[in-house]
Amino acid sequence: MKSKVFFLPIEKINEIGKFVEEIGIFDFIKEEEKIALKIHFGNTKHNNQIPPDYLKDIVRILQNKNCFPFLTDTNVLYRGERADTFSHMKVVHFHKFHTLGIPIIIAGGFNGTDEVPIEVNYKHFREIYVAREYTEIDGMVALTHFKGHALAGIGGTIKNISMGCASRKGKFAMHANIVPQINRSGCVGCGSCVKECPAGAIELKNKKAYIDEEKCIGCASCVHACPEKVISIPWSSVSPEEFQERIVEYAAGVINMYRDKFSSLNFLINIAEDCDCLSNPGEILCRDIGIVASKDPVAIDKASVDIIKDVAGKDVFLEKRPNVPYSFQIEYGEKIGLGTSNYELIKFS
Ligand code: SF4
Ligand code: SF4
Structure with missing residues (x-):
């Protein structure tokens, strides 16, 4: 069966309220339910975030539902930035997310x-480690x-959902064995790599x-930071396929906690x-396109890359990283029942 993916073109961004109401993407939300709006607050060095x-x-629509x-x-x-709750909240305020007037919760404790x-x-x-708050909610967007x-x-x-909802231990588990060369x-x-390394692992x-393997957390920030392009991921230690399978397992573990009470919006803007x-997320690969919405986490990501x-006019992600095909996460997501890549795209008009 095809999953529905709804598309709001960027020209109609001012109609986002009408869009989410008409497609019924929040229909599962009831009064007094605790609903996590899982987001990334960005970085003060750029403005790419939502x-x-x-x-x-x-x-406003969610508040009207009295949830x-x-x-x-x-x-x-x-x-x-974002290493602990206090620095994280500085990013929140820098980009003015507090002006939305709803609580902002950095889940999983100070550290x-x-x-x-x-x-x-x-x-x-066999088990995943999730920030406590996400196990105590009624649903997630x-x-x-x-x-x-x-x-x-x-x-x-x-x-x-995978990296973003995991506790520190969970994040480590997904990054395990990734040390650039x-x-x-x-x-x-x-x-440049020394400056960019968030773990102080390079000297x-x-x-x-030189990278200190004991300190490295496998974030790959140095790979991007090197102007000479001499830092690379040795995919022989953990293949891109395995890394993506790991994140899919975390995403499935989180979403399965509230399977019928999950929906998602991908913002196809500032596509870096x-x-x-990162303080420098690199070049913009495509013009702003709009927003897609779905209840299926696999279908929405597949539809996003297709759009x-x-x-x-080309696969910008694969062209940029031919050794890191994103298709692994789509295929494995289907395999373990997270969702389907078979979708129907419905354009909002
Ligand atoms: S992968 Fe991340 S933690 Fe490891 S050396 Fe590179 S920047 Fe530092
Ligand atoms: S050339 Fe690359 S690896 Fe060498 S110091 Fe600069 S950023 Fe680091």
Whole structure:
């Protein structure tokens, strides 16, 4: 059976309220239910994240349902912006998410250690570790800024829910065994990777960069930061396929907690080559397109790449990272029942 994916073109962005009401994407939400609006608040060095203005009507509609919506994310693994609740809230205020007037909850405790193990029994994980608050809610709406990603090829709903809802331990588990390699003969000792590394894992010795494997958290920020392109992911230790399967298992474990009370909106705007976590997410790969919405996390990500491919006239994500095909997460998501890539696209008019 085909999953429905709804599309609001960017020219009609002012009609986002009408769009979400007509497609019934929030129909599952009842009075007094606690609804997590899972988002990424971005980085103060750029403006690629979802603009709060785009969310005003969504918040109003949810408030009219007399439920308890809150904006939420978890703290990240690495130092710097969003590493703990206090720095994370600075990002929230910088981009003015507080002006939406609903609670903002950084889940999983100050340092991301307040977690609940959830039994899943998949191929890579028997149990996953999820920030406690996400186990105490009635439903979830993923609000995802869609873009490229160094490790997953794309950062869509699956990535938002998997890495974004995991506790610190869960995030480590998904990144395990990913340590980039440096081709030192090409290293010019510029120090960009040292500056960008959020874990303090890189140092220069005799003007050459070295990674401390004990400290590395496998975030791949250095790969993007190197102007000489001499840092790469040794996909022989963990294949892109395995990494993507890991994130799919986490996404499925989280979403299965409230299977019929989940929906998702992907914002196809500021479609950069890299994640909002980075201070420099790289070049914009495609013009702004609009918003897609669905209750199926696989279908919405598949539809998003298909629409972007159509508008750009090429597969911008695969062209950027030919060694990291995002198709693994779509295929594995189907295989373990997270959703289907067989969708019907319904354009809002
Ligand atoms: S992947 Fe690179 S940037 Fe990330 S922690 Fe490891 S060395 Fe640092
Ligand atoms: S960014 Fe690249 S060239 Fe610069 S120090 Fe690091 S590895 Fe060497």
